[in-house]
Amino acid sequence: MKKNTQNLTVEKNMEDESNDNSIALRVENLTKIYNTSAGRVVALDNASFSIKKGEFVSIVGPSGSGKSTILNLVGALDRPSSGKIFIDEVDIFSLTDSEIATMRNRSIGFIFQSFNLINRTTVHKNVKLPGIIAGMSNDVADYRAMKILEALDIAGKAKQKPVNLSGGQQQRVAIARSLINNPTILLADEPTGNLDTKTGDDVFAMMKNLSHKFKRTIVMVTHNPELAESTDRSIYLRDGRIEKDVVN
Numbered sequence: 001m002k003k004n005t006q007n008l009t010v011e012k013n014m015e016d017e018s019n020d021n022s023i024a025l026r027v028e029n030l031t032k033i034y035n036t037s038a039g040r041v042v043a044l045d046n047a048s049f050s051i052k053k054g055e056f057v058s059i060v061g062p063s064g065s066g067k068s069t070i071l072n073l074v075g076a077l078d079r080p081s082s083g084k085i086f087i088d089e090v091d092i093f094s095l096t097d098s099e100i101a102t103m104r105n106r107s108i109g110f111i112f113q114s115f116n117l118i119n120r121t122t123v124h125k126n127v128k129l130p131g132i133i134a135g136m137s138n139d140v141a142d143y144r145a146m147k148i149l150e151a152l153d154i155a156g157k158a159k160q161k162p163v164n165l166s167g168g169q170q171q172r173v174a175i176a177r178s179l180i181n182n183p184t185i186l187l188a189d190e191p192t193g194n195l196d197t198k199t200g201d202d203v204f205a206m207m208k209n210l211s212h213k214f215k216r217t218i219v220m221v222t223h224n225p226e227l228a229e230s231t232d233r234s235i236y237l238r239d240g241r242i243e244k245d246v247v248n
Contacts, residue, residue, distance in 0.1 A: 021052055021053070022052070022053050023050050023051070023052055023053070023086075023089070024051055024052060024053040024054075024055070024087070024088065024184050024185055024217040025050065025051040025074065025085070025086070025087055025184075025185055025217065025219070026049075026050045026051075026084075026085070026086040026089075027047060027048055027049050027050070027070075027074070027083070027084075027085050027086075028048050028083055028084045028085075028086075029046050029047075029048055029082065029083040029084070030044055030046070030047045030048065030070070030073060030080050030082075030083035030084070030085065031044055031045055031046055031047075031080060031081050031082045031083050032044040032066075032069050032073060032078070032080050032081050032240075033081040042240050043066055043069040043240055044066045044069045044070060044073070044080075044240045045066075045239070045240040045241045046083070046241070047066070047070065047083075047237075047240075047241065047242050048083075048242075049235060049242065049245060051185075051217060051219065051233075052217075053184075053215055053217050054211060054212070054215035054216070054217060055211070055217055055218075055232050055233065056207070056208060056211035056212070056217075056218045056220070056231045056232045056233075057218070057219050057220070057231060057232060057233045057234070057235060058220050058221075058222050058227065058228040058231040058233070058234045058235070059071070059219065059220065059221045059222075059234075059235050059237065060221075060222060060223075060225070060228045060234050060235065060236050060237070061236055061237035061238055061243070062238065064239075065237040065238050065239065065240065066237045066239075066240040066241075067221045067237055068189070068221065069240075070221075070237070071187055071189055071219070071221055073085060074087075074108075074185070074187060074219065075104065075108055075110060075187050076092055076093075076100050076103065076104045076108070077104075079093060080093065087103070087107055087108070087184055087185060088107065088184050090103070102134075105130060105133055105134050105181065106134050106181050106183070107181075107183050107184045107185065108183050108184070108185050108186075108187060109177075109178030109179060109181070109183040109185070109186040109187070110178055110186075110187050110189075111171075111174050111175055111178050111186060111187065111188040111189070111191045111207075112174065112189050112191075113189055113190040113191065113193040113194055114194060115162070115167075115170045115171060115173070115174045115194075116174065117162040117170060117173060117174060117177075118162070119161055119162050119163040120161070121161065122158065122159055122160065122161060123149070123154070123157050123158050123159070123160055123161070123162060123165070123173050124142075124145055124146065124149070124158040124159065126162060126173060126177055127145040127148060127149060127173065127176045127177045127180055128141040128142060128144070128145035128180060129177070130177060130180050130181055131144060131145070131180040131181055134181050136180075136181075141180070144180055145158075145176070145180060146158065148176045148179050148180065149173075149176050152172050152175060152176050152206065153172070154169060154172045154173060154176065157169060157173070166199070167194055167195050167196075167199060168195055168199035168202060168203060171191060171192075171195065171199075171203050172203070172206065174191075175191075175203075175206065175207065175210075179210075179216075184217060185217045185218075185219060186207075186210075186216055186217065186218045186219070187218075187219050187220075188207065188218060188219070188220040188221070189220075189221050190221055190222060190223065191203060191204075191207065191220065191222075192204055192222070192224065192227065193222075193223075200224075200227075204227055204230070207220070208230070208231075211232070218231075228248075229248050230248070231248060232247070232248060233245065233246065233247050233248060234246045234248060
């Protein structure tokens with residue numbers, strides 16, 4: 001297939017950018033309050049932190065501490081009650097709803113515990129779909145999807161449907177899908193939660209390689225203390241507040 005030059009190639013998009021120490025994500029005084037029938041619930045209370053490009057950061061804390069709230073806000077799936085979030089120095093909630101949707105598709109990659117793949121279509125089409133939605137030509141999306149699948153050692157399953165793959169293989173496909181638009185940030189919600197220990201360790205090692213070799217910025221929610229301690233930093237939450245921010 002002829003390479004279309006209207007977009008950067010996968011090779012360039014995934015190259016080592018180790019000299020780039022700029023800030024990928026900046027969170028300022030982030031607060032989220034829910035008004036429920038049981039009363040006012042402060043899910044997140046004045047949280048602030050920054051993450052450099054290429055950092056692999058884990059968000060850790062007990063149930064109800066605010067981990068999922070942070071992920072939803074950073075992923076622009078919900079709006080904060082107050083505070084700001086900057087991705088590539090753009091204040092995302094200063095944008096219109098349409099602009100936020102475009103930014104979310106192009107700048108943020110999502111990796112879910114339950115994979116969230118479309119079982120009625122092939123692995124290859126699952127991976128290329130976000131590229132098509134972002135306006136990528138079909139030829140470029142085809143090429144990029146295959147190159148990423150090759151890089152993640154899952155290209156041999158490109159024509160199969162996700163339902164026929166193992167859990168670890170499905171998560172590799174989900175990671176490939178998250179990379180198709182060369183996002184600024186990958187948000188991973190318990191990405192090894194549905195996997196056995198060995199498979200989970202393999203998936204985690206792949207994510208760590210993406211971060212350290214290819215400078216992918218990853219924010220991962222996890223309950224696994226061993227995985228958290230193996231990331232570059234761990235941000236510990238309790239009762240909606242940042243309890244500590246530790247370099248591992």
